[in-house]
Amino acid sequence: MDEEHQQTASTWPQPPSFWKDFTPDSVSRFEDLQKETAERLGVQDPSTIRLENLPRELRNLQPPPEPEDGAWRVFSDTYRLQNELPQLDDGQIRRLFPNSEERDQDGKHFDRATILKRLAKSLLLNFLELTGLLATNPEAAHEKITDIRDLFINFHHLINEYRPHQARESLISMMQSQLDRTRAETNGIRDAKDKAERVLEGLSSLTIQDQAHDTSLEKDDRYGPDGEAWAMLME
Amino acid sequence: MGDRLTQLQDAVDQLATQFVASINYINQHHSLETLGPRDQIVVIPKQEADQQEVDPHPEDVFRAAQIELARDLITKEQQIELLISILPGLDNSEQDQERNIRELEEELKVAEAQRQEAIKEREEALAKLDTVIRSIRRP
Numbered sequence A: 001m002d003e004e005h006q007q008t009a010s011t012w013p014q015p016p017s018f019w020k021d022f023t024p025d026s027v028s029r030f031e032d033l034q035k036e037t038a039e040r041l042g043v044q045d046p047s048t049i050r051l052e053n054l055p056r057e058l059r060n061l062q063p064p065p066e067p068e069d070g071a072w073r074v075f076s077d078t079y080r081l082q083n084e085l086p087q088l089d090d091g092q093i094r095r096l097f098p099n100s101e102e103r104d105q106d107g108k109h110f111d112r113a114t115i116l117k118r119l120a121k122s123l124l125l126n127f128l129e130l131t132g133l134l135a136t137n138p139e140a141a142h143e144k145i146t147d148i149r150d151l152f153i154n155f156h157h158l159i160n161e162y163r164p165h166q167a168r169e170s171l172i173s174m175m176q177s178q179l180d181r182t183r184a185e186t187n188g189i190r191d192a193k194d195k196a197e198r199v200l201e202g203l204s205s206l207t208i209q210d211q212a213h214d215t216s217l218e219k220d221d222r223y224g225p226d227g228e229a230w231a232m233l234m235e
Numbered sequence B: 001m002g003d004r005l006t007q008l009q010d011a012v013d014q015l016a017t018q019f020v021a022s023i024n025y026i027n028q029h030h031s032l033e034t035l036g037p038r039d040q041i042v043v044i045p046k047q048e049a050d051q052q053e054v055d056p057h058p059e060d061v062f063r064a065a066q067i068e069l070a071r072d073l074i075t076k077e078q079q080i081e082l083l084i085s086i087l088p089g090l091d092n093s094e095q096d097q098e099r100n101i102r103e104l105e106e107e108l109k110v111a112e113a114q115r116q117e118a119i120k121e122r123e124e125a126l127a128k129l130d131t132v133i134r135s136i137r138r139p
Helices: A002-009 A017-021 A024-041 A056-061 A110-136 A138-213 A216-234 B004-029 B046-051 B059-085 B094-137
Strands: A071-074 A077-080
Touching (some): A017 A056, A110 B004, A110 B059, A138 B004, A138 B094, B004 B059
Antiparallel strands (some): A071 A077
């Protein structure tokens, strides 16, 4: 009774009972089993392997297989493995742009930009018409509102269609900046190294001169401050 | 501030909001008209005005607000067009992008190798310096 009361009072559902199976010991045992099987079957990546006949206490460590029909429900919402953009035609929305096969020749996206601009202009025009209709014949406005709604939905659809493209584009720019950073770092390191080597070379010629001048005590004094300078350089 | 596409999407949503706001304003603050010769405009006392559906604004205020709303709509639309024309990668096809990514990946590998090499060289130089300093310290 007490337990039941607690369950209804908590904001989130209780964790599933098998969470206690994930002890460090079981996890490492499970990983060993996976590795063994992978070696036996000659598969590179052990994590892709599905183990059969697991002992009872390890059974819950293996994630369940993907749903066969590609759909599942969580919190009464249906999700799909393939997260596809719903087609406009499914939702009884008029499509106001040509098929993807008929536009964007050579894979470029200028047509998309043109269509988007056209839609934006249509939105304004339709809004103007709507205000006019509302002033003269409010009953007819409903149709115009549907038009505007369709225009907006079309606009959003075109934008969402473009998202994968934009994602790749951001990846490219991120890689480019990473490349620039790496190169700059390499150059910086090389510069510092060259400088150190030049100093070293300069000193080696000095040493010869000094050896000509001779006396080791003097030499020691002379190189005292230089040694400090090198130590600083090294840092 | 998201990426360009999100900015564009937000701008479109704002345009929709502006549509609604414009109509709402006009609906609430338009002036009252007589429809026939026998109609009369009832002047509502000030304290009750808040509860009324229509709260007429003075002619000049109403006009100015209308012009402002219209101007805002146009500005927003132009903003949208600008955002459209600066969408990233309009002139890249998917194949271009893939090729680009692959090239960059190779270049990154090369650059990383060079970096490691440079680090090694730096360490060698450091070791050299170290020996030089040590030999001087102990005459």
